[in-house]
Amino acid sequence: MLRVSNYINGELTAPAAGRYLENVDPSTGRVYSQVPDSDGDDVEQAVAAAERAFAQWSTTPAAERSRIMLQIADLIEQRLEEFARAECVDNGKPLSLARCLDIPRAVQNFRFFATAILHTQSQTHVTDGAALNYTLRGPRGIVGLISPWNLPLYLLSWKVAPALATGNTIVAKPSEVTPMTAYLLSQVCRQAGLPAGVLNIVHGPGASAGAAITAHRKITTISFTGGTVTGREIAKAAAPLFKKVSLEMGGKNPTIVFADAAMDQAIEQSLRAAFANQGQVCLCGSRIFVEQAAYDAFLEPFVAAAKALKVGDPLEAETDQGALVSKAQLEKVCHYVNLAREEGGEILCGGAPPPPISNRCKGGFFYQPTVVTGLGADCRVNQEEIFGPVATIMPFRSEDEVLAYANGTPYGLSASLFTQDLGRAHRLAQRIEAGTVWINCWLLRDLRVPFGGMKQSGLGREGGEEALRFFTEPKNVCLAVGECETVSKQGRAASEPRQ
Ligand code: NDP
Numbered sequence: 001m002l003r004v005s006n007y008i009n010g011e012l013t014a015p016a017a018g019r020y021l022e023n024v025d026p027s028t029g030r031v032y033s034q035v036p037d038s039d040g041d042d043v044e045q046a047v048a049a050a051e052r053a054f055a056q057w058s059t060t061p062a063a064e065r066s067r068i069m070l071q072i073a074d075l076i077e078q079r080l081e082e083f084a085r086a087e088c089v090d091n092g093k094p095l096s097l098a099r100c101l102d103i104p105r106a107v108q109n110f111r112f113f114a115t116a117i118l119h120t121q122s123q124t125h126v127t128d129g130a131a132l133n134y135t136l137r138g139p140r141g142i143v144g145l146i147s148p149w150n151l152p153l154y155l156l157s158w159k160v161a162p163a164l165a166t167g168n169t170i171v172a173k174p175s176e177v178t179p180m181t182a183y184l185l186s187q188v189c190r191q192a193g194l195p196a197g198v199l200n201i202v203h204g205p206g207a208s209a210g211a212a213i214t215a216h217r218k219i220t221t222i223s224f225t226g227g228t229v230t231g232r233e234i235a236k237a238a239a240p241l242f243k244k245v246s247l248e249m250g251g252k253n254p255t256i257v258f259a260d261a262a263m264d265q266a267i268e269q270s271l272r273a274a275f276a277n278q279g280q281v282c283l284c285g286s287r288i289f290v291e292q293a294a295y296d297a298f299l300e301p302f303v304a305a306a307k308a309l310k311v312g313d314p315l316e317a318e319t320d321q322g323a324l325v326s327k328a329q330l331e332k333v334c335h336y337v338n339l340a341r342e343e344g345g346e347i348l349c350g351g352a353p354p355p356p357i358s359n360r361c362k363g364g365f366f367y368q369p370t371v372v373t374g375l376g377a378d379c380r381v382n383q384e385e386i387f388g389p390v391a392t393i394m395p396f397r398s399e400d401e402v403l404a405y406a407n408g409t410p411y412g413l414s415a416s417l418f419t420q421d422l423g424r425a426h427r428l429a430q431r432i433e434a435g436t437v438w439i440n441c442w443l444l445r446d447l448r449v450p451f452g453g454m455k456q457s458g459l460g461r462e463g464g465e466e467a468l469r470f471f472t473e474p475k476n477v478c479l480a481v482g483e484c485e486t487v488s489k490q491g492r493a494a495s496e497p498r499q
Contacts, residue, residue, distance in 0.1 A: 001031075001032070001033060001034060002032070002033040002034070003020065003033065003034045004023070004033060004034065004035045004036060004179045004180065004183040004203055005036065005183065005186070006036050006038060006042055006046075006200075006201060006202050006203055007183075007186030007189070007190075007199070007200060007201040008042070008045050008046045008049055008197075008200045008201075008202070009045070009046075009048075009049035009052075009196050009197045009200070010049075010190065010194075010195070010196025010197060011196070012186060012187070012190075013045075014036065015036035015037060015038045015039075015042050015203075015204070016038070016039070016041040016042050016045065017037070017039060017041065019036075019037035020034035020035060020036060020037055021034065021035050021036075021037045021176060021204075021205070022034060022035075023035045023090070023176075023177075023179065023180075024326065024327075025089050025090070025092075026091065026092035026322075026323040026324060026325055026326060026364060026365045027089070027092050027313060027314050027315070027322065027323040027360075027361050027364040027365075028360060028361060028362075028363055028364055029327070029363030029364055029365065030363060032089065033180070035176055035179045035203050035204070036202075036203040036204055037204050037205065037208075038202045038203055038204030038208070038209040039204065039208040039209060039212065040208065040209075040212040042202050042204070042209065043171060043202055043209060043212035043213055043216060044212075044216075046171040046200035046202050047142060047171055047200075047216055047218050047219065049196065049197035049200055050142040050169035050170060050171055050197055050198075050200055051142060051169070051197075051218060052197050053169045053195055053196060053197030053198045054139075054141060054142065054168075054169045056195060057167060057168075057169055057195060057198045058138070058139045058167040058168070058169075059167075060167070062117045062118060062165075063118065065114075065117065065164065065165060065167065066114040066115065066117055066118055066165070067114075068192055068193060068194055069110050069111075069113065069114035069161065069164060069165060070110070070111060070114045070115075071192040071193065072110050072185075072188055072189060072192045072194065073107045073108075073110035073111045073114065075188040075191055075192055076103065076106055076107050076110070076185070076188055077104075077107045079184070079188070080099065080103050080104070080107075081099070082184070083098075083103045083106075083153065083181055083184055084098040084099040084102070084103045085098075085315075086180040086181050086184055087102050087103065087152060087153060087178075087180070087181050088314045088315065088322070089180070089314075089315075090152065090177075090178045090179070090180040090181065091149065091150075091152060091178050091322075091325055092278070092314055092322045092323030092324060092325055092364070092365065093277055093278070093314060093322045094314045094319045094320065094321070094322045095314055095315050095316075095317075095319075096317060096319070097276075097277060097322075101154070102151055102152070102153055102154045102181075103153065103181075105151075105154045105157075106153040106154055106156075106157040106181075106185075108447065109154070109157040109158050109160075109161045109447070110157060110161045112161065112447045113161040113162045113164070113165040113467070113468075114161070114165060116162075116165065116464070116468065117165045117166065117468070120468065122134060122135050122136070122137065123135040127478075128482075129481070129482045129483075130480065130481065130482040131478050131479060131480050131481055131482065132478075132479045132481050133476050133477065133478045133479075134476075134477050134479075135474050135475065135476055135477075136474070136475045136476075136477060137166075137468075137469075137472040137473065137474050137475075138167070138472060138473055138475065139166050139167035139168040139471065139472060139473075140168055140220050140221045140244065140471055140472065140473050141168065141169075141218075141219075141220040141221070142168070142169050142170070142171060142218055142219050142220060142221075143163050143168045143169075143170055143171075143219065143220065143221040143222070143223065143471060144170075144171050144172075144173075144213040144214065144216070144219040144221065144222045144223070145159040145160060145163065145170055145171070145172040145173070145222075145223050145224075146172075146173050146206070146210050146213065146214075146222065146223070146224045146225070146226065146234070147159065147172070147173070147174050147175060147224075147225050147226070148175050148225050148226040148227075149175035149177040149178040149325050149326075150277060150280040150281060150282070150325070150387075151277070151281070152174060152175065152178040152179075152180075152181050152182065153181035153182065153185065155225050156172065156174050156181075156182055156185070157185070158225075158462060159172070159223045159225070159462070160172060160185075160199060162462075162467035162468055162470070162471050163223070163471045164194075164198065164199065165468070165471075166468055166471040166472050168221070168471055169197060169198050169199070169200075170198065170199045170200060171200045171202060171213055171216075171219060172199065172200065172201045172202070173201075173202050173203070173204065173206075173209050173210050173213055174201065174203065175206075175226075176203060176204055176205050176206070176209075177325055177326055178325065179203045182201050182203070183201075183203075185201070186199075186201050206226075206230060211233075211237065214233075214234050214237040214238055215237050215241075217241060219243070220243060220244065221243060221244045221245075221470075221471065222234060222238050222243050222244070222245045222246070223245075223246045223462075223470070223471075224245070224246065224247050224248065225247075225248040225249075225282075226248075226249065227249060227250055227385075228249040228250045228385075228410075228411075228456050228457070230249075231247040231249040231458075231459075234247065235247065235459070244470070245459065245460070246452075246458075246459065246460035246461075246462065246470055247458050247459040247460065248282070248451075248452055248453065248457075248458050248462060249282075249413075249453060249456065249457050249458050250282060250385040250387070250411060250413070250456070250457060251282045251283060251284070251385065251411050251413030251414060251453065251457050252286060252287060252382070252383065252384070252385050252409045252410075252411045252413075253273075253283060253284060253285045253286065253287070253411070253413055253414045253415055253416070253434070254285065254287045254288075254289060254402075254405065254406040254415050254416075254432075255269075255270045255273050255274070255285035255287070255288045255289070255415075255416045255418075255442070256289045256396075256402055256406060256415065256416065256417045256418065256428070257270065257288065257289065257290045257291065257294065257298055257418045257419075258291045258294070258417075258418060258419035258421070258424070259291040259292075259293040259294035260419055260420045260421055261294070261418035261419050261420065261440075262418070262420065262440070263294065263297055263298065263301075265418070265440065266298065266418035266440075267298060267301050267302050267305060268305075269416065269418070269440075269441060269442045270285060270288055270298075270302065270391075270416070270418070270442075271302060271305050271306060271309075272442055272443070273285035273416055273442040273443070274286060274288065274306075274369075274389070274391035275306065275309060275320075275321065275369045275389050275391070276443070278321055278322060278323070278324055278367070278388065278389050279369075279386070279387065279388045279389040279390060279391075280324070280325065280329070280387050280388065281443075282413060282457075283413060283414045283436070283442075283443060284387075285391070285414075285415075285416050285442060286385075286386060286390065286391050286392065287377075287382055287391075287392055287394070287405075288302075288391055288392065288393045288394070289393075289394050289395075289396050289402050289405055289406070290393060290394070290395055290396070291395070291396060291397070291402075292395045292396065292397050295395045298393075299348075299373070299393060302371070302393070303348045303349050303371050306349050306350070306369040306370075306371050306391075307349045307369075309321050309369050311354045311357065311366055311367075311368055311369070312357055312358075312361075313357060313358055313360060313361050321366075321368075321369060321389060322366075323361070323364045323365045323366050324365045324366070324367055324388060324389075325365070326365060327365055329365065329387070329388065330353070330365040330366075330367060332386070332387070332388065333367050333386060333388035333389070333390060334353075334367075336381055336384070336386045336388070336390060337350075337351055337352075337370055337372075337390060339380060339381055340372045340375060340381045340390070340392075343375055343379045343380065343381055344374055344375065344379075345372040345373065345374050345375045345379075345381065345392070346372065346373050346374040347370060347371070347372055348371045348372070348373060349368070349369065349370065349371050350367070350368035350369050350370030350371065350389070350390075351368070351370050352367075352368060353366050353367050353368065354366050354367075354368050367388060367389055368389070369389045369391075370389060370390045370391070371391055371392075371393060372390065372391070372392045372393070373392070373393050373394070375392050375394065376394075377394060377405040377408055378408065382394075382409075383409050383410075385411070399424065399427075399428065403428065403431055403432065406432050406433075406434075407431075407432065407433045410455055410456040411453065411455060411456055411457045412433040412434050412435065412453050412454030412455035412456070412457045412458075413434060413435055413436070413452075413453035413454075413457035413458065414434050414435065414436040414437070414438070414453075415432045415434040415436075415437050415438070416437075416438040416439075416441070416442045417429065417432075417437065417438070417439050417440070418439075418440055419439075419440075422439075425439045425440075433454050433455060434453070434454060434457075435450070435451065435452045435453045435454055435457065435458060435461070436449075436451065447463060447464060448463065448464035448465070449463055449464060450462075450463050450464070450465075450466045451463035451466070452466075
């Protein structure tokens with residue numbers, strides 16, 4: 001059976017304790033590979049390798065770092081079909097989605113940051129006639145990157161690429177549930193000539209391998225994407241060590257449809273927002289608010305379109321909805337749909353696993369796209385993140401009412417608005433508590449923009465300049481340039497206590 005290896009000091013290595021976990025194909029429910037059950041000893045080795053590699057990598061010219069990263073991107077692209085298939089089998093997502101979204105985006109992440117570092121600027125501040133200040137930005141050191149299972153390579157590379165580009169060395173831990181494309185990435189890094197120890201990938205559970213990364217004193221910086229409960233644990237562990245932390249966490253995102261929206265577009269985009277990747281995207285719009293005047297016009301075609309989504313074998317070309325990532329995730333979705341019933345919701349479609357899909361997939365973790373109406377905005381189903389193919393639809397009558405609903409959860413990751421009234425769109429965009437607001441679209445991403453959440457959805461931002469800043473430490477250098485008298489006057493004025 002295929003065994004995933006750790007990637008430490010440039011080598012594909014077995015876990016120190018020799019223990020492995022079973023890795024399940026969610027479309028069949030069967031174990032198909034083994035993943036290292038790494039612990040603190042493996043993390044220790046990875047940190048030692050990252051420490052040894054730091055001096056050289058952090059002083060490697062940007063052009064050379066860029067060249068190696070572009071090579072990594074090219075090699076992933078050359079093996080796109082293999083990567084896409086691995087992501088599909090490991091995660092349960094449709095092969096078509098991995099092929100057109102996950103893997104191309106990982107390639108783009110490497111290309112984006114490989115070229116971004118060739119075009120950065122540093123700041124200068126001239127202090128009247130007395131001094132010239134300039135800002136140096138150096139790498140932070142050894143950084144710990146912890147990523148989830150829903151977009152495995154997409155989100156891992158979203159962290160690895162800026163961290164590498166800015167000269168850090170890395171200890172990364174992908175989700176133990178979906179280790180396969182991170183393993184393929186380690187093969188590609190060896191082939192691309194990434195120096196040993198610059199990127200180390202330790203596979204294993206969050207509670208052991210992940211916690212060892214968070215707690216390690218030599219890891220200065222933690223970038224995490226995952227659930228809010230885990231993020232809170234990480235923040236607690238990192239705070240006493242004064243680590244720099246970026247947390248990208250859960251969401252309970254609103255989709256808001258006004259009666260004047262282009263209705264076909266609003267339905268198509270809301271459907272994508274609700275069910276893409278089986279609803280397992282942090283940005284999914286799982287709470288849909290429709291203005292009363294358009295409620296019927298929206299509801300019927302939306303439910304018809306949800307029913308028409310084909311739940312099927314992720315390897316089949318016509319499949320829209322693959323398997324959920326694990327049995328635990330399937331149970332969580334079943335639990336929340338039962339809760340929706342208990343809370344008085346009406347299930348308009350779905351509400352159960354589909355009939356057996358095929359002989360191959362009879363043990364898989366499938367669930368039908370589910371639409372629920374009749375729930376209040378405050379009930380648990382509308383407050384807690386389900387992270388599955390379940391959307392609720394609720395009517396509203398005014399901007400203020402829908403704004404209160406949109407902002408009425410502990411989360412603040414993203415929101416989508418559909419309206420032809422641009423004045424209203426901008427007004428609401430300003431008042432919605434979310435890190436990203438899409439107007440008449442969903443998941444339209446530009447890698448340069450700040451990405452992240454407010455409230456319990458996140459701390460800090462990723463993307464473009466934000467990521468380059470996060471992975472670097474600014475240092476101001478102040479050079480006196482004025483006459484001695486001006487300099488000493490300025491210095492005195494600055495250091496004199498205020499009355
Ligand atoms: P988890 O929080 O369970 O896990 C995320 C990562 O953290 C995994 O690698 C996990 O390891 C690891 N981990 C778990 N416990 C610890 C710990 N104590 N210390 C260090 N690391 C730990 O999230 P999921 O993998 O279940 O992903 C789903 C969640 O991610 C959803 O809530 C979703 O909203 C969120 N998410 C947020 C995004 C954003 O950008 N805001 C994007 C995508 C997802 P392991 O699983 O191997 O045990």
